[in-house]
Amino acid sequence: MKNNTVFNCSIVDLSKVHTIAGNITVVENGDNIPFEVKRVYYLYDVPAGVERGGHAHYELEQYIVAAGGSFDVTLDDGLNKKKFILNRPNLALHVVPGLWREIKNFSSGSITMVLASEIYKEEDYIRNYEDFLKLKK
Ligand code: TYD
Numbered sequence: 343m344k345n346n347t348v349f350n351c352s353i354v355d356l357s358k359v360h361t362i363a364g365n366i367t368v369v370e371n372g373d374n375i376p377f378e379v380k381r382v383y384y385l386y387d388v389p390a391g392v393e394r395g396g397h398a399h400y401e402l403e404q405y406i407v408a409a410g411g412s413f414d415v416t417l418d419d420g421l422n423k424k425k426f427i428l429n430r431p432n433l434a435l436h437v438v439p440g441l442w443r444e445i446k447n448f449s450s451g452s453i454t455m456v457l458a459s460e461i462y463k464e465e466d467y468i469r470n471y472e473d474f475l476k477l478k479k
Contacts, residue, residue, distance in 0.1 A: 343477035344440030348424040358432045387452040393446040398468045402460040405434035413454025418442040420478035444451040
């Protein structure tokens with residue numbers, strides 16, 4: 343398990359192309375993202391009051407973007423917790439490997455877009471918090 347801390351994670355401004363017809367934000371491998379994107383997925387139709395996440399990854403890192411609406415992401419390295427409020431489509435939270443994450447307070451109609459450094463592998467997940475804490479020691 344990587345010994346990253348919550349202080350290795352930050353909000354990145356992806357910037358935007360502003361026109362009178364609206365905005366465009368671009369994420370491009372080799373430009374404004376520090377890993378190669380292998381998978382994109384998004385959460386939508388999230389029922390009110392639901393909490394998601396509740397896991398860590400051994401290797402995968404990701405950008406989490408509020409492509410629509412807002413939600414809160416709490417990161418936990420076993421010692422420290424840090425809460426990030428995502429509410430703008432041009433801001434990405436860079437989540438490095440080895441951190442527990444919980445996502446909640448989804449606004450109605452919100453879209454959580456995730457850009458991931460790996461394809462989906464269940465073996466890369468730690469889904470039990472006690473196991474996570476042991477691995478961080
Ligand atoms: P999970 O990653 O646990 O969701 P979250 O952290 O957002 O709560 O995934 C939920 C379910 O979806 C789980 O059964 C695995 C499946 N899934 C895939 O099949 N492929 C994927 O790329 C992802 C992210 C999830």
